[in-house]
Amino acid sequence: MKIEQADVRDVAGLARLLWLDTVKEEPGGRSVEAFAAELAHWWAARQDSHLAFVARLADAEIAGMAWVALLPRIPRPGATSRLSADIQTVFVVPEQRGQGIGSALVQAASEYAANVGAIRVTVHSGRRAVPMYERLGFESSRQLLRLQPG
Template sequence: MRISQANADDVADLARLLWLDTHDEEPAPRSVDAFAVELAKWWAAHQDSHLAFVARLLRPEIVGMAWVALVPRVPRPGATSRLSADIQSVFVKPNQRGHGIGSALVEAASKHATHLGAFRVTVHSGRKAVPVYERLGFESSRQILQRPPA
């Protein structure tokens, strides 16, 4: 397995993975190809704040992804370049699960965010994935609160 940072050439594969991950939950565009066009436009506009990491096996096909959103924080005296990061859209193809690919992707995205200076790396997880994130060192925090939708 090889983990690397995705680039514009990977958009079609990333779109397919996002499509697979959410096609049962959300209204989808006409086709995965139409979504790939939308994703390419979105990523071009957000490439400074959203990085994707991908997993490949021996073939060039991408079998998993993890995104990290980088959020600049308000400067403070003595800390003028503050940054937070949020792991998003982690997905591994179902036939490749259970081999540590998702964990390796989360580790790569988290380490990169920390290397860039992120003070904190967070993740909003579904219940089934919580134990995985806990094994990777993520902890619940009473200081991070969320406001439910109205």
């Protein structure tokens, strides 16, 4: 297993994983190939702020992904280049789960965020994944609040 930053050549594999992750939401008769084209267009417009990390099997197939969104923060006196990061859409194919792939992907994305100067890294997790994030040093915060629009 190899963890590395994805690039444009990985769009089809990333689209496949995103498709698998949302298959229960029934994408409405669309094809994964059509979605891959949309993802390529979306990512091209956001390549400076959204990066993906992938886990590759020995045959180079992508078995997992984790995205990191880099978010510029409002400048403060003496700190004009503030940045936060949000880990998003961590997914490992079911047959490869339980082997530490998700942890390795989150670690790679978090380390990247820290290396580019993020002052905070957040994640919105499903209940089952919380222990993994806690093992990696993430903590719950009473100060991080959310509002569901509508």
